[in-house]
Amino acid sequence: MDFLIYELTAEALHLGERAKGNILKPCLHTIPFSAITGALSRVFGTSPENGSAWGGIKAVGFLEEGVGRNRVETLTYSPRDRVAGISKIPLQVEFLADVLATVLVVGNGEAVKLPNTFQIVLGGMRSHGFGTAELRFKERGAAGNPRPGLLRVRLPEEEAETFGIVKVVMPIYGYLFRPAPGTHSGVYVRSLFEGSRVVAPELLLEPRQE
């Protein structure tokens, strides 16, 4: 198997945590399967394949290192109650600024039709100008021989095989949303989170410690 490797850049992204945080809305430091696959599907309109809710394009992402990139910044804003005509308690929203990430798209039939450069909208706070991201094709890379290591992406357990994960040694579980085709509903599916010990292609793993 192989991956289409894209570079993702964005001015500001708010990939929100689902957990409530009182006045703080924290932000994820990764790009989960559900967010990037959903965003790609919205643009390229891939249809469910063999009963799969995700459609034909499947992708994961992770943030890259870089001076001044992926800074965690905070926006303070006060949501307005239009009925009562008052502002509520100010909220602090964490977001990633000057985002640089890698997106790995499973190199299947539908994925190879993706253009070299395109824009998607990703994450929350879109009405505040967040979420516009550009993807640039870098290369098509073979997944390579799986090795043991720590996962650096978030993906549903049921998609582990699609991404070439051979074995889950010690999972760190969480849940990601899987939309039901043709509806605004869906279910949360058990997923492998970053830090899980797996045997998987190099690209999905944290770099080896020197």
Added chain:
Amino acid sequence: MPRELVPELHDVLKLTVLKHNFSDFDPFQSHAPDTPTWRGILQHHCDSSFPAYPSDRETFLLHVADGLASNFSRHPQSIQRDVAWTVHRLWNPTETVNDERLSTSSEIGAMLKFLATDPDFEEFYTRYRSILRARAEDAHPGKNVTTLETHARLTGRFYRFLQKARTLGIEDREVREAAARGVQAVAGLREQKKREWHLYLFRCRLHILTNPFRARDMNIFALLEEFLAEASAQLGDNTLYASAEELILYSDDVDILNELTSLAAPRGIVLEIRRDRLRVDELNLNFRKAELQRAYPRLEAAVAPPLCEICQMHRATRIWPDDYIASKGAEAGEVAQGRDYLCETCFSIRSRPSKLMKLAKWDEWSQGDLIWIRCGLDFDRLHESLRQLYLVYLRSLDPNIPEKKAEVRFSLLAEFQQDYERYLARLRDSLRELFGQERVETVLPDLLCIQAERGVDVFSVLRCFLKAAERFFPALLGTPGCPLRVSVTYCNVRHPFFEVWRQWEEQESELEITAVGHGRVRLEMKHLERFLTLADMPFRQSALHNLADISRISQELAELRFRAAREKGERDTFERLKEFLPLGLTFEGVLTLAKLMGG
């Protein structure tokens, strides 16, 4: 009917100036009690220099337990120096301990008379506590690194475990037959069993599923304490080390993990387990070939919405506070908080009456700031630090001693844990004394919250920490790779605790100071004292702001700016800054420090 053998009392003769092998015991022979415990005292060695050796299953198991709990190992020391009757604490080498052994005939006679009353260990401990805590388990130079108390307690645990172990078979008949053939036959039987017997070692890191964001969610820590108390009550004899962060257990089979998981899972606690299986005579704490697993509560493959807003692991079936008010009625009191969808576990955690009354009050105090303090211990570093300190000590007695002789055994770890608990108690006391009882909330023994008045309170907390650490672990503070950890977070009372917690879970540095919204300082413990001295100096904040902003874009550019300071105020600030940089602080770290100083 006499009490069963009390294993902890097997070495009580070491509380006296008499020889351990009974060679000068004759004048006290008439006081010798006639109890199973005394039989254990007489027969727990398998050495021809002692007058007796194990003669039945009980004394044989006591002999094996004694070996497992002792500090000396397969690498016996042979250092030719004077005996040292009191303990030498590797992490606190300058501490002086008085030799309080019973030396007069009347004192020794009184102890033997008391033993004849067949006391249990706690009764005996109440009377002879100070000697047990001062006397080294082994007085040979180089072996005197653990106390008799630690050794006695550990022997008790190993003995009771061996008595009950299902797969470590030893028949009373086997021991009696060997004993009939003499001491060498019993020693042979012991070696045979130690080769045949295997034990599992489990290292379990504790993680909580709940993301506490309201004061009532902090009840998860009460559950964590309950879990530790129940684990200790049920598996105390299998426990080698226990803290709010991790447990080290041993057993002859893996069923113990089911027992532990059944205590953890209903409380929303996940266990990350490393498992190793070793021969009894090769037991060690290296976990080199460990198998890994993570024991979760039952997790469904798919969950229909809504998902619990706290743990995000189960379906939300309860609504807070509606369901709470419905179940409690008037008893619910005032619950003026937003609506949350919660799973059964998180709902039950939030519904418990909170013991953290101060914190609940502070939650309503919207203008206030808090300081969260978490002390921790890096077990891998602890193991390595103890090994290094032991080697330094051994080489101070004999420079040619090989490295392999500095082996960290369970007893040394248990000894350290006792001091670690005393250090935490000292730190809690000093923080209460400094800030006042009303301003300090103890969430866990190693997790505290302080109602802060200003940012500089963080430095007062760090001074308390440094003082407590210097009192108990001076030898650990100055060395690289210090196993002690401390995190201090200064934030608004409304800042969600789970963010603080998550940051702690990811902490890699020894010391971390976070001013939420401003930045973070990471330090090695060895620099803390110097850091606190420098922290008292004034800074020009605008200069630091500029530098920190530039460093976010380019570290090199910031350094260039740093060296080319022109204005006088800026130059003075940067001169002082030069003192901080060797401590490993970044420009952003120094800005955080300045923010704390200013606020």
